[in-house]
Amino acid sequence: MTAVHPAVERAEALIGLGRYDEAEPLLGQRLAEDPDDIWAWVMLAQCRLGKENEEPDKALEATERALALDPEHVAALIQHARALQAVGGRFPETEGVLREVIRLAPEYWYGYALLANWLFRIRAITFGQANGGEVTREAMDRFLQESAELAQQAIRLAPEEVFGYEVAWLIADMGGNRTVADMLDEAILRLDPNHQQALARQTRKAAAAPGVKATEAATLYADALATAPDSESMHKGLDDASYRLLRGVRWLALLCVGLAAAGLDLFATEGHTRRALPLPLGQRLWDLVPMAALWIVGALLRYRRLRTGVRYNLRSVIRRRRWPRIVLGQAAWAMLCALLLTQVPWTERTVPEIIFWAGLAPTAATIWFDRRKDT
Structure with missing residues (x-):
């Protein structure tokens, strides 16, 4: 095997770090010195495909120069397939290139994995072109099975490589x-x-x-984020679980409204004598006790038991999102109504009934409406 020039090695390291703008001039300088350096052409193609504004046409040109020097260079063939995939309209050509990789290097797992990743797409494109753009479920299952066999071969050859499993997962998911x-x-x-x-x-x-409650869901997402803190989908999942937790406070507020109504005997029942109004001060103060117990047990203690990351996210989601603030506003409004019902020395029940429905109806009406609302 031909030794790789130090300049190409440095460029490869830069590409691995994503520093394509630094690697490309280095490779250009090397090719100016030796235009027959195949690895330099291969790395140049990889560099051009990896850039933020990728240049598939120029990458394809680089791989063609490499293959002109050695038509059986496996790395050049793989980059050639990647360039063809990126160039519009030439994706189906990658099958032949990758089958050549497998022929030349039958023990090289990556050729099988890459072909598995693309083959069902190629088959679907070809089938759709021949059938008015539609691909039947039966045909797609056939294409997926063909790709699955290649993915399994890649896994057998390299059971420690993640990419083979990723391709196999995609195929299983699509099936x-x-x-x-x-x-x-x-x-x-x-x-x-x-x-x-x-x-x-x-x-x-x-x-x-x-059966998984909001607290458990939030903990699961917080644990996962400790392992992969940059995952946007898990941040979204934690936000959704946090929102579910916040939705629970409205139920506490509505229970308080119900307790306040019961304390005033707002609604007459047959055979029951309603309390005389106004209620004594001691009774009005005592009505606050069950409400306080509800909030201590149902909110404060639950909050204190939450993971630190979940508590921080609760505060964060209130600042960042609209619906959590709406939920808290509804809970606050219901509690205000409950306090008015219990602490004002009412002499008749007409106004308290209005306050009761004002505290209950708007919140109860939206509880089911916003169950699946985006936070």
């Missing part, structure tokens, strides 16, 4: 095989516990399981 997809997620997380997509999928599954 609707949730059992296999979950098993592949577990395998991915065994190899890479910080894998953001797999971690997010498994966390969402656990958080959405029947």
Whole structure:
């Protein structure tokens, strides 16, 4: 195997760090010195494909120069396939290139994995072009099965490489095989516990399981974020779980309104003599006791038991999102009505009835409406 020039090695390291603008001139200088350096052409193609404003046409030109020097250079063929995939209208050509990679390097797992990742798409494009743009479920299942076999071969050849499992997961997910997809997620997380997509999928599954309460869901997302703090989907999941927690405070406020109404005997029942108004001061103050107990047990103690990260996120989601503020505003309004009902020495029940319905109706009407509301 030909030794890689030090300048190409430096450029490869820069590409690995995502510093494409520094790697490209270095490779250009090397190729000016030796235009027959195949690895320099391969790295130049990779650099041009990795840039923020990728240049697939120029990458394709670089791979063609490399393959002109050695048509059986496996790395050049792989970059050539990637360039063809990025160039509009030439995606189907990648199958032939990758099958050549497999022929030349039958023990190289990446050729199988990359072909598995693209083959069902290529088949779907070809089938759709021949059938008015439609792909039947039966045909798609056939294409996915063909790709799945290639992905399994990649996993057999390199069971420690995550990409093969990622491709196999995508195929299983598109085929609707949730059992296999979950098993592949577990395998991915065994190899890479910080894998953001797999971690997010498994966390969402656990958080959405029947019977999982908002507190448990928030804890699951907080634990996952400790492992993968940059995952946007898990931040969104934690925000949603935090919102579910905040929605619970409205129920506490409505219970307080109900207790206040019961204390005033707002609604007559047959065979029951209603209390005389106004209520004594001691009774009005005593009516605050069950309300305080509700908030201490139902809100304060629950809040104190939450993970620190969940508590911080609760405060954050109130600042950042509209609906959490609406929820807290509704709870505050209901509590204001409850306090008015209990602490004002009412002499008749007409105004308290109006206050009761004003505290109950607006909040109760929106509890079901905003159940699935985006925070």
